[in-house]
Amino acid sequence: MDHGQEQRLPGGNVSGGVVRVGDTVRRPAGPWTPAVHALLTHLYDVGFRAAPRPLGIDEQGREVLTYVPGHTVWPDRxxxxxxxxxxxxxxxxxxxxxxxxxxxxxxxxxxxxxxxxxxxxxxxxxxxxxxxxxxxxxxxxxxxxxxxxxxxxxxxxxxxxxxxxxxxxxxxxxxxxxxxxxxxxxxxxxxxxxxxxxxxxxxxxxxxxxxxxxxxxxxxxxxxxxxxxxxxxxxxxxxxxxxxxxxxxxxxxxxxxxxx
CATH class of the missing domain: 1.10.510.10 (Transferase(Phosphotransferase) domain 1)
Structure with a gap:
């Protein structure tokens, strides 16, 4: 995948959509985003790896997270x-x-x-x-x-x-x-x-x-x-x-x- 190519990800109830760009996910940010990123940073720092890692905010104001490979359990798995x-x-x-x-x-x-x-x-x-x-x-x-x-x-x-x-x-x-x-x-x-x-x-x-x-x-x-x-x-x-x-x-x- 080209690093700049956006791929719409299925599922979810997020207004504005969630997209994949390379090895990252971009989601609409909100007033809660800084607190959520602080939480995810803490989890990563203490060794919990079952959550994406925050990578900041992109030029469009979207939150950036590490892309998690795989498939959701519901419903097919x-x-x-x-x-x-x-x-x-x-x-x-x-x-x-x-x-x-x-x-x-x-x-x-x-x-x-x-x-x-x-x-x-x-x-x-x-x-x-x-x-x-x-x-x-x-x-x-x-x-x-x-x-x-x-x-x-x-x-x-x-x-x-x-x-x-x-x-x-x-x-x-x-x-x-x-x-x-x-x-x-x-x-x-x-x-x-x-x-x-x-x-x-x-x-x-x-x-x-x-x-x-x-x-x-x-x-x-x-x-x-x-x-x-x-x-x-x-x-x-x-x-x-x-x-x-x-x-x-x-x-x-x-x-x-x-x-x-």
Whole structure:
């Protein structure tokens, strides 16, 4: 690829688009970009390699990040997570991120793009740890992308969202699994949740889905894109149904998390 040639990258909900230029990715910047770049620089400096590295701002005012080779897990490569080994790997990767970010001190003037306010704020969380933001390069590197909505949050807020997507916990019969409770236990064990965290996680699973539904409903009513389009496409109903499905099985999740 010519260094100056722009290649539009598929997927994502970023207004203005995301393009690849050589070994870099260019994305629209915002008031949150300096804080996100400080976060990504910290992660790189402490040895966490499952995130792109920031390279500044280009002449068009776009943020510049290292290009991550590979393909997103969702939807065509979700089978990678069907095995216990794949689920363990992603849970440990999330734990590595949370441990790496624990020592991060945000800039004093940090601004964050907060879409869904979190319950708790013990770390700077990713807020969108999901199969559509996990890039895999064969059996080699697994990398989380799309850090622009990183913001104050909690470990469990990230874990609850990740469990929904990676297990998955879905009302859609196409994605439901008979072993979802057992997979939740594997995920929690691999992450290393303690007993108090496990007790808190069981009811949080449904509330995290409800928070996504409420966010999309409000943004759709305001006509805010791309959320209004996602609502029209049925994503709001998906989150509502998943919240109901997950809440109805809270006892099952708690039993799996605490008793195995």
């Amino acid at each position: 979700f089978a990678l997570l069907a095995s216990e080994a794949g689920l363990v790997r992603v849970a440990r990767l999330i734990r590595e991120f949370h441990d790496a970010v624990q020592g991060f001190t945000p800039p004093p003037d940090a601004q964050w793009q907060v879409l869904v306010p979190a319950e708790g704020a013990d770390i700077i969380a990713h807020h969108d740890l999901a199969p559509w933001n996990l890039v895999v390069d064969g059996e080699n590197a697994w990398t989380f992308i799309d850090w622009d909505t990183a913001a104050p949050g909690s470990r469990l807020w990230d874990v609850a969202y990740a469990a929904h997507g990676f297990l998955p916990l879905s009302a859609n019969p196409q994605w439901q699994r008979a072993d979802s409770a057992a997979r939740l236990r594997v995920f929690a064990d691999a992450y290393g949740l303690d007993e108090a965290q496990r007790r808190a996680l069981a009811p949080l699973l449904a509330r995290r889905c409800e928070a996504m539904y409420a966010f999309l409903r409000v943004q759709a009513a305001r006509g805010t894109e791309p959320w209004a389009t996602l609502w029209a496409e049925g994503h709001g109903e998906t989150w509502r149904s998943d919240a109901e499905y997950t809440q109805q099985r809270e006892d099952r999740w708690e039993h799996a998390l605490l008793d195995g």
